[in-house]
Amino acid sequence: MRRVCPSATVRFCSDSKFVLAPTSDVMFFNRLSRRHFARIAGWSALGISAKPAESAETDQGTPNRLLNQNLFPNGFLWGTATSAYQIEGAVNEDARGPSIWDRFAHTPGKILDQSNADVANDHYHRYKEDVQLIKELGAKAYRFSIAWPRIFPAGTGSPNPKGLDFYNRLLDELLANGIEPFPTLYHWDLPQALQDRFGGWRSRDTSKAFADYSGYVAARISDRVKNIFTINECARLVHSGYGAGIDAPGLTLSQPELNQVRHHVALGHGLSVQAIRANARSGTRVGPAENLEVCIPAIETPANIRASEVATRELNAGYLTVILEGKYTDGFLEYAGANAPKFTQEDLRIISSPVDFVGLNIYVPHHYVVATESASGFALLPFAASFPHMDSNWLRIAPEAMYWAPRQVAKLWEVKSIYITENGTSASDELAADGNIYDVDRIMYLRNYLTQLQRATSEGVPVLGYFLWSLMDNFEWIDGYEKRFGLYRVDFATQRRTPKLSASFYRELIKRNAVV
Numbered sequence: 442m443r444r445v446c447p448s449a450t451v452r453f454c455s456d457s458k459f460v461l462a463p464t465s466d467v468m469f470f471n472r473l474s475r476r477h478f479a480r481i482a483g484w485s486a487l488g489i490s491a492k493p494a495e496s497a498e499t500d501q502g503t504p505n506r507l508l509n510q511n512l513f514p515n516g517f518l519w520g521t522a523t524s525a526y527q528i529e530g531a532v533n534e535d536a537r538g539p540s541i542w543d544r545f546a547h548t549p550g551k552i553l554d555q556s557n558a559d560v561a562n563d564h565y566h567r568y569k570e571d572v573q574l575i576k577e578l579g580a581k582a583y584r585f586s587i588a589w590p591r592i593f594p595a596g597t598g599s600p601n602p603k604g605l606d607f608y609n610r611l612l613d614e615l616l617a618n619g620i621e622p623f624p625t626l627y628h629w630d631l632p633q634a635l636q637d638r639f640g641g642w643r644s645r646d647t648s649k650a651f652a653d654y655s656g657y658v659a660a661r662i663s664d665r666v667k668n669i670f671t672i673n674e675c676a677r678l679v680h681s682g683y684g685a686g687i688d689a690p691g692l693t694l695s696q697p698e699l700n701q702v703r704h705h706v707a708l709g710h711g712l713s714v715q716a717i718r719a720n721a722r723s724g725t726r727v728g729p730a731e732n733l734e735v736c737i738p739a740i741e742t743p744a745n746i747r748a749s750e751v752a753t754r755e756l757n758a759g760y761l762t763v764i765l766e767g768k769y770t771d772g773f774l775e776y777a778g779a780n781a782p783k784f785t786q787e788d789l790r791i792i793s794s795p796v797d798f799v800g801l802n803i804y805v806p807h808h809y810v811v812a813t814e815s816a817s818g819f820a821l822l823p824f825a826a827s828f829p830h831m832d833s834n835w836l837r838i839a840p841e842a843m844y845w846a847p848r849q850v851a852k853l854w855e856v857k858s859i860y861i862t863e864n865g866t867s868a869s870d871e872l873a874a875d876g877n878i879y880d881v882d883r884i885m886y887l888r889n890y891l892t893q894l895q896r897a898t899s900e901g902v903p904v905l906g907y908f909l910w911s912l913m914d915n916f917e918w919i920d921g922y923e924k925r926f927g928l929y930r931v932d933f934a935t936q937r938r939t940p941k942l943s944a945s946f947y948r949e950l951i952k953r954n955a956v957v
């Protein structure tokens with residue numbers, strides 16, 4: 442693939458006549474009355490359980506014509522997301538086995554702040570309180586993950602009934618509060634025993650063990666659970682865990698070995714789909730939750746739009762493409778050459794077992810694309826050093842990723858049901874003098890991404906729901922507790938949860954079923 446670098450043809454003028462007087466915001470604040478200030482401080486101090494006075498005024502003062510703009514489809518499902526290792530804690534309780542993330546986090550130098558998730562959010566003991574946090578947002582769905590090492594402490598063999606008991610309690614609590622559970626079976630916390638015995642996903646024995654675990658769980662929860670995600674983000678677990686070695690299990694494999702790991706993960710997904718179908722109640726829906734490489738047309742011309750679709754298919758060849766097409770693309774096999782994974786036609790048939798929906802984790806643009814005359818038909822543009830990002834350096838801001846990704850998935854593979862399984866951002870979340878967090882940058886990010894999602898649904902792209910990452914601050918993998926993604930702030934010393942301003946934003950958006 443040829444990468445092109447267009448020469449800069451436009452210069453932006455920084456003519457000062459268009460720059461607002463630097464004092465203008467100060468003047469605005471000076472004009473606010475004391476009463477107004479008291480009201481802002483008052484409702485924010487009350488957190489989201491109090492109806493914001495601003496919102497009430499808008500409701501009364503805004504014509505219906507405006508309120509009906511930016512609407513999502515009726516019945517659109519609003520939710521939040523978390524994962525087991527990032528929030529549960531209680532790593533040695535009720536016979537849970539160790540996972541590769543326990544081992545990794547306890548290895549000196551792997552986690553930025555030298556922390557681990559032994560306690561994390563203590564959600565294992567505080568799940569009832571956390572379910573109330575979801576309820577207060579008005580969200581009707583919750584995506585969480587089930588920890589494999591709680592269910593099978595040694596990865597295979599004897600199940601641990603106490604592990605399942607926890608998820609039974611959680612499911613019952615969610616349902617009692619009118620919240621639909623959307624569990625993910627694998628969010629990276631592989632039982633350490635499988636790493637030790639098989640080399641983790643280097644072996645197809647792990648794919649088979651994942652199927653057994655999936656079937657066991659599905660048989661026991663599908664009386665209450667209607668939708669199950671198999672694996673969270675095959676791409677990241679393969680590349681960061683086995684390629685770059687920055688995530689657990691911290692390996693840096695050669696290209697052929699890495700391609701084989703990728704194949705085993707895709708196979709694990711397919712075997713899991715089959716095991717769920719064989720063991721769950723009929724009608725249980727299942728699909729992956731993938732962070733596909735998002736390819737955005739740099740300029741929206743028909744040729745670039747087509748090129749971006751071709752790029753999406755090629756750059757996701759080892760994940761969504763093989764899952765949804767049952768074959769590796771010619772481009773992928775040609776590129777991999779002698780390094781290509783070893784596979785059988787039967788493997789491809791299993792990997793492409795029909796799914797009921799596709800989950801997409803959308804945070805960033807991976808590539809801006811233009812059409813070219815080259816064999817591939819597309820080129821990936823380099824990112825400018827000045828490209829903006831949020832609090833995490835990797836979290837580049839491109840709201841239009843939220844439009845193009847589901848649109849392309851629906852078009853390329855005729856997918857009829859899509860969930861946005863994750864979207865959200867880290868933010869610096871300074872505590873204001875009044876004790877609140879006015880995370881207007883997170884609100885800006887969410888508003889812009891959700892505007893693009895609404896663009897997609899209004900054009901008929903079949904997105905059924907959205908899970909905001911994350912319900913609350915949590916253990917952010919290699920960043921430890923340094924990066925905060927939550928709608929609720931967590932004080933990890935006291936375990937106190939406090940709503941940020943973005944929680945009010947999300948609650949208002951859910952209430953109106955529209956971008957606000």
Ligand code: PNW
Pocket residue numbers: 524673674677732802804805835863910917918926
């Ligand atoms: C996701 N990207 O990871 C994970 O599923 C979560 O567990 C994690 O906490 C969250 O996002 C925030 O990091 C991603 O570069 C990491 O596109 C990187 C990307 C996407 C998702």
